[in-house]
Amino acid sequence: MNQRVVGTSVPRREGAAKVAGQAKYVDDLVFPDMLFGATVRSKIPRGKILGVQFPEDIPWNDFIIVTAMDIPGKNVVSLILDDQPCLAADFVNHPEEPILLLAHHDRYLLASAVSAISIQYEPLPSIHSIEESESQEQVIWGTDNIFKTYTVNKGNLEDVWKEAAWIVEGEYTTGAQEQLYIENNGVIAQYQEPEGCTVWGSMQCPFYVQKALMTLLGLPEDKVRVVQTETGGAFGGKEEYPSMIAGHAALLARKANKPVKIVYDRMEDMAATTKRHPSRTRHRTAVSKEGKLLGGEIEFVIDGGAYATLSSVVLSRGTIHAAGPYLWPNIRIHAKAVATNTPPHGAFRGFGAPQSIFALECHMDHIARTIGISPDEFRRRNLLRQGDTTSTQQEIREPIDMQHLLDRALKHSDYQRKINRFALHNRQSSKKKGIGMAAFMHGAGFTGSGERYLNSLVGLESTKEGDIRILVSSTEFGQGTNTILCQIAAEEFGLEYDDVQIAPIDTAIVPNSGPTVASRTAMIVGKLIQSASLELRQKLINTGLLEAEYDRRKLRDACKTYIERFGELKSYSRYEAPPNIFWDDINYCGEAYPAFGWAIYVAEVTVDTTTYSVTVDDFVALQEVGKVLHPVLAAGQIEGGVAQGIGFALYEKVLWSKGRMLNSQMTNYIIPTSQDIPPIRVYFEEIPSPHGPYGAKGIGELPMDGPAPAIVNAIINATGQEVRSIPLLPEDILVSLVRHQPTDAMESCA
């Protein structure tokens, strides 16, 4: 069936305000009598706090000063395990851990006050790598430094090692990555008796912030109101951290009895807030002489930093994606998240999957080279088909044809010809060219039983004028939530796009439609909008105001009349799990996701063996994400994700010293610029999914998974030298090439 609004590229809902410079982000808001807040942070990675000194030359009476003693509720940033304090009271576990808060009306004075305060510590030994954490010489969390473990078991590995023609092993690592949204974290809090606390801020998940504030302040739900302001990028970096900064601003506002704004500057944001978890993955794979996967053992470890935060769920997604889109008759995956004395790592687009998929897709090329089959052919022999089961024994019911996707990606990228051409070219040039691919999938929606627990609620209402207004907590931070949800509602009602509004994201107004994460908004929340609209129309039909057949004008008139007669017109729809979706949390098997996005990416690179720089020359991104709701926004998601993937692979390196980020500036932490981006050629296959509105599935995280391994495989194709770690800055490429030179020389002598 053809749609009128869905599938067209209508203008972004809040786009006009954004291009005019009129959209209001949190730092653009000024409240009367507002103070500015700032955070005094730990300068050491681990130790006891012995005392705090306030030098006498600063008029401290003019400042609001908050310590852990001022917390009326529980001193935690409530999330999953509630182990992270909002303010360290007597012990610090990582550099930049918040200890003290200050507020003052003069923001410039505030900065010098923060740096004047000195804190005395009794330092304790700290740990800063997965290996140091595993050694347990220092136990810094729980009894064994382990936040969470998972084991996935399918089939039986005992016999595969004997049957194997090849057993191929490899270890792969990825570094921390900063989300680097261009708008730093920021909030404004206000606290008044008896109304309670209100927070305005840049965030993804207003109800997470509300829950955290209720725990911290000891207030009931109706006394904590959270309002999202226009949010200048998030990428997961505003999933959990806003609960921390909102707590800080709320504590200051409560003590000051005035509104308090805290907006981080870039250095503080980069040094203190979450990043992508560094990872280490070990593969051991049994392959038959026909080039088929017989079985594999995968060990996947992520560095969670000093507190549990979201590491368990990041680990979960990474674990489930570790086996990729391949048929493994037998597989065992061991996964764990470990503690180090580093600021907690957190959500970042892809949520663990880019790490485990990086390892797998590099390993697939490594196996192909080892057994002497081309990377495309080796993948072709092992890709999942409809009816096969994944590593968690989820049967693929979607009519996905990965073979076809592979063919198409190879064709678009002119893969075979380039393989041959580059081999010739590289013999006579110091600029080595290479091409590489990655095959992957990404689950849409919360993992396993997550959506059941979320129990999301979506509302629709009519305005007096007969417009439809959407009531959700699903936030816009660039990805297009406002636009696609309005499109879905307009399509569903037979209205024009402009007839649909979206309510401000305010916990006092909207129901909890769940957090805006996990590529779940289009598929899960979009579907709920469909069912809520059915409900709303039924109300109109039941009262006789609307007939089953109607047009736009009749619908709008019916809404207006309903409101005149009965007051408000609202409908709600709550998530119901599809009947055949079952997940076993104990054995970690079953239907991990209602649907997956599927993709094959191909990268073409040049490695300059004089400067050791790598450029990406061409990029093909082919994916199947169900129905594309908005072609321009969808392509924009893919292009943006590919750019972040290029950064993950080639540019973005966090330099650590005892858990502290040394390069917390845009000057020395480099993200791709307009001159680093290749032509990104985006292609969609559209197989409508029964789980999403008009057949849509999730799209936001998928493009983060594939670029890094495709680029690394292309670099290996160009240079002939193994690399198994990212990021790969020129100095890393240098090391990889120099390290291998003697071996090459020996081989050529022989």
Next chain:
Amino acid sequence: MKRTVNLTLNGISHQVTVHPMGRLLDVLRHEFGLTGTKEGCGEGECGSCSVLLDGELVNSCLIPIAQVEGSRVITIEGLAAKALHPIQNAFLQCGGAQCGICTPGMIVATANLLGHTASPTLEQIREGLNGNLCRCTGYTRIFDAIRSAAQSMTDRDREELTVLMEKKP
């Protein structure tokens, strides 16, 4: 010690009494309430605070207000008085804005580019934007928006841009 600075902001003459080493960015945002100019990094890397100062594209986070004495400043708010400027419209139509925080700076940088080069090549576009970072779009749709804007601008739009680009006499 505060000082009075004279400037022409978006075509209107103003006097403002501020600390001479205060940043132009802060004066625009705090004294004039022109919050379309954004702060992304505070060190001249991201370009979110881009404005035109006497026809030059600058990062307003790096300009002390004393340096602006007698100068003309154009911000995103000054680009189009009422309806959207063709550049703004092209960003809107082509998907050149996602989260929107880099967008005002990108659009001011585009105005600067198109003010000097009526029909830029892709390489010229890449170069024209190399002081402006975007984390959402992968730049591709921004490139599209700029090509589209270059095509849709009328002679009058071009003349107006040329006026904005006039250097200090």
